[in-house]
Amino acid sequence: xxxxxxxxxxxxxxxxxxxxxxxxxxxxxxxxxxxxxxxxxxxxxxxxxxxxxxxxxxxxxxxxxxxxxxxxxxxxxxxxxxxxxxxxxxxxxxxxxxxxxxxxxxxxxxxxxxxxxxxxxxxxxxxxxxxxxxxxxxxxx
Numbered sequence: 001x002x003x004x005x006x007x008x009x010x011x012x013x014x015x016x017x018x019x020x021x022x023x024x025x026x027x028x029x030x031x032x033x034x035x036x037x038x039x040x041x042x043x044x045x046x047x048x049x050x051x052x053x054x055x056x057x058x059x060x061x062x063x064x065x066x067x068x069x070x071x072x073x074x075x076x077x078x079x080x081x082x083x084x085x086x087x088x089x090x091x092x093x094x095x096x097x098x099x100x101x102x103x104x105x106x107x108x109x110x111x112x113x114x115x116x117x118x119x120x121x122x123x124x125x126x127x128x129x130x131x132x133x134x135x136x137x138x139x140x141x
Contacts (some may be wrong), residue, residue, distance in 0.1 A: 020069035021076070027089035028070075028077050035085070047088045047103050048141040056098010058120060066093050067118075067126045083127075087116040090126045094118065101125070106135030114138075 034043045070090045074081045087103050094101035099120055107114040115135055117127040124131055 020065065021072045024066075024070040024073035024089055024093065025076060027093060028073055028081055028085055031085040031088050032079065040084075043084070043088055044141075047091055050092045050095050052095040052100050053098040058099055062097060063094060063099060063120060063125050066090060066097065069093075070126065083116045087118050087126060090118045094120065094125075102140050104132070104137055104140045106132065106137045108135050 031043060034046060067090055070086055070093070073089075074086060084105075091101045091103040102119050103116060104119055105114065105116050113135075115131065117131055118125050119132075119140070123129070
C-alpha cells in the first residue's frame with residue numbers, strides 16, 4: 001500500500017502542475033495543523049525524520065517544479081504561509097522524489113529575524129541564492 005501511495009505521488013509531482021500544486025496545498029494544511037496542535041517541535045521532528053526516497057535524482061527541472069508548486073499553492077492558501085511552512089513542505093516533497101533536500105533555519109541578531117529555506121547539495125532552491133549570507137545557521141536537517 002505504501003509503495004502504491006509513493007508511486008501515485010511521484011506521478012502527481014511529475015504530472016500536471018495543478019496536481020503538484022494540490023499536493024503542496026495539502027502539505028501546507030498539514031504543516032498548519034501540526035503547528036497548531038503540536039507546535040514547532042513536532043513540525044521540526046516530522047521534517048527531520050522525513051525519509052528520502054531511494055529512487056530519485058537531483059534533476060534541476062524537477063526541483064524547480066516542486067518549488068514552484070509550493071509557491072503556487074501559497075497563492076491559493078487561505079492563511080499567510082510562513083517561510084517555515086513553505087520550507088517544510090518543499091523539503092518533504094523533494095525528499096519523496098529522492099532529492100536529498102535539507103531544511104535550514106537561520107537567524108540574524110540585529111535586527112532580530114529568523115528565516116527558513118531549503119538547500120540541495122548546499123545550494124538554496126526555494127529562495128534567493130544569497131540568503132545564507134544574511135543569517136547564521138541554527139540548524140540544517
